[in-house]
Amino acid sequence: MEPSHLLGASFACDCGRRHTVPTEHFLYDTEAFSKLPSLAEKHIGDRGFLVVADQRTFEVAGRRVFETLTAAGLKGAHFLVPDGEDGSPAADDRTRDLIRSQTAPADLYISVGSGVINDLVKWVAYLEDRPYLCVATAASMNGYASANVAATVDGLKVLFHARAPEAIIVHPDIILNAPHELTMSGLGDVLAKSVSSADWKLNQLLFDEYYCQFSVDLLKDLEPVYLDNPEDLREGKEEGIAALFKALLFSSIAMTVTGTSSPASGGEHLISHTLDIVAARDGQTHDLHGRQVGVSSILMAALYERVLAIDQPRFIEPPPQVNEEYWGSLSGIVAGEYQKKLPKLHQAASLLARPEQWRSLQAAIIPNLVAAERLKHCLEQGGGAHRFSDLRRNGQPLSRDGFLLAACNAHQMRARFTVLDLAVLLGMVPDEIEVLCDRWLC
Numbered sequence: 001m002e003p004s005h006l007l008g009a010s011f012a013c014d015c016g017r018r019h020t021v022p023t024e025h026f027l028y029d030t031e032a033f034s035k036l037p038s039l040a041e042k043h044i045g046d047r048g049f050l051v052v053a054d055q056r057t058f059e060v061a062g063r064r065v066f067e068t069l070t071a072a073g074l075k076g077a078h079f080l081v082p083d084g085e086d087g088s089p090a091a092d093d094r095t096r097d098l099i100r101s102q103t104a105p106a107d108l109y110i111s112v113g114s115g116v117i118n119d120l121v122k123w124v125a126y127l128e129d130r131p132y133l134c135v136a137t138a139a140s141m142n143g144y145a146s147a148n149v150a151a152t153v154d155g156l157k158v159l160f161h162a163r164a165p166e167a168i169i170v171h172p173d174i175i176l177n178a179p180h181e182l183t184m185s186g187l188g189d190v191l192a193k194s195v196s197s198a199d200w201k202l203n204q205l206l207f208d209e210y211y212c213q214f215s216v217d218l219l220k221d222l223e224p225v226y227l228d229n230p231e232d233l234r235e236g237k238e239e240g241i242a243a244l245f246k247a248l249l250f251s252s253i254a255m256t257v258t259g260t261s262s263p264a265s266g267g268e269h270l271i272s273h274t275l276d277i278v279a280a281r282d283g284q285t286h287d288l289h290g291r292q293v294g295v296s297s298i299l300m301a302a303l304y305e306r307v308l309a310i311d312q313p314r315f316i317e318p319p320p321q322v323n324e325e326y327w328g329s330l331s332g333i334v335a336g337e338y339q340k341k342l343p344k345l346h347q348a349a350s351l352l353a354r355p356e357q358w359r360s361l362q363a364a365i366i367p368n369l370v371a372a373e374r375l376k377h378c379l380e381q382g383g384g385a386h387r388f389s390d391l392r393r394n395g396q397p398l399s400r401d402g403f404l405l406a407a408c409n410a411h412q413m414r415a416r417f418t419v420l421d422l423a424v425l426l427g428m429v430p431d432e433i434e435v436l437c438d439r440w441l442c
Helices: 033-043 055-071 093-102 115-128 172-176 180-191 193-207 213-217 223-227 230-234 238-258 267-281 289-308 324-352 355-368 372-382 400-412 419-425 431-440
Strands: 010-012 018-020 025-028 049-054 076-081 108-113 132-136 148-153 156-161 167-170
Touching: 018 238, 025 238, 033 055, 033 108, 033 132, 033 167, 049 055, 049 115, 055 076, 055 108, 055 132, 076 093, 076 115, 093 115, 093 148, 108 115, 115 132, 115 148, 148 267, 156 267, 156 324, 167 172, 172 238, 180 193, 180 223, 180 230, 180 238, 180 289, 180 372, 193 213, 193 267, 193 289, 193 324, 193 355, 193 419, 213 238, 223 230, 223 238, 223 372, 230 238, 230 372, 267 289, 267 324, 267 400, 267 419, 289 355, 289 372, 289 400, 289 419, 289 431, 324 355, 324 400, 324 419, 400 419, 400 431
Parallel strands: 025 167, 049 076, 049 108, 108 132, 132 167
Antiparallel strands: 010 018, 148 156
16 A cells, blocks of 8 residues: 555555554645644534644744634634743653643644654643644654654653544645754654664564564655655755655654554664653753664664674673663663563573574564665765764763763663664673774764
8 A cells, every 4th residue: 555545544454453544634735724724623612722832833833823723713722832941842741731731621732843742732632532633844753643652751751652643734835944953853763764673673583573564664665765865855855855754754654553663763762762861860951853863873773784794693691780870860760671671681692592593583684774874874965963973962062972871771771672682682782882883973
């Protein structure tokens, strides 16, 4: 089935499951806003609608959305999510509670923004058991059509299932005129697909977990448009940015139909989440999610290349505890996840010690990997972050040690098995991570 035919569809898949795409409408055209009232009115009763934006996205699109709906005779209100100390809103439990306490329950929620605003509105709409529409303002992340919410709860970055939007509304001019840094964040997010899909396949091979080749292949036709022509993104060409947005959209649909973030989130996302929560723990700011993911994807691709080049692997005993010196006050929460992972580490080492199993893993993963060199070239030529020093911590370039420590400890924060765990079992952490970081990210 072609991606354009997926919206609102339900179909049997070769993976053995029946997939359903709850998002029914995707409007990417200059008349998209004029179609908002017809999409919204069927959901609106006495409680009306609520438009949620931040100060910037309200000026870019939120005010127009609100006025378009009220001009059509629909009752509603708007709420601006305040900036945090870092100058932007946060997707966390405190902001969620703020929205719920300062707004009346609505019949329909409408997010106007990108990652943080979309996650917050998705979260609130789910808790209120009401539908929501998403008005996108940048090609900056792959969560628009996803039912997942990535948020910080009690200081730890978590991922949980909520509900996908009924519709995604995009005005091309707004996407084209979004800050280039946001577009490059989206590129970094979507380029993670190669390594995240490899991590997902790894879990199927080692632990017989669910895997769907259909969802992995969803972006195949779109990938060459931006992967082979990153200059089009740097120059703001409409075709390239439209392809990038659609790739981000279908990446989020892949997560929704499979009920997991695995098609688009692996070890590279763990590094980004680690950078986020450690910065928050220290009262510091961090960079955009997709920029961190893009840089981390280069490293994960290089790590896969290094790991899978080994002919006869020798495994070591994994550390029994988390690195409390690194995690500090987060150690207790992280330790809970790591204890869930320890049995997997032992199981993987036992299985892959058999030569035939190791060769089978190599044969399944190597052909589908995008080379680290190609990922780096794409980000560099597109004008995106491709070195650890391109990333920011507290407004300053992220240090080599800051990135390395995150990369070497990120595997402990989630039970999901990734190439980072293979590297730990092979005794390649921290030394080999350091070598690869210096080779690819300086």
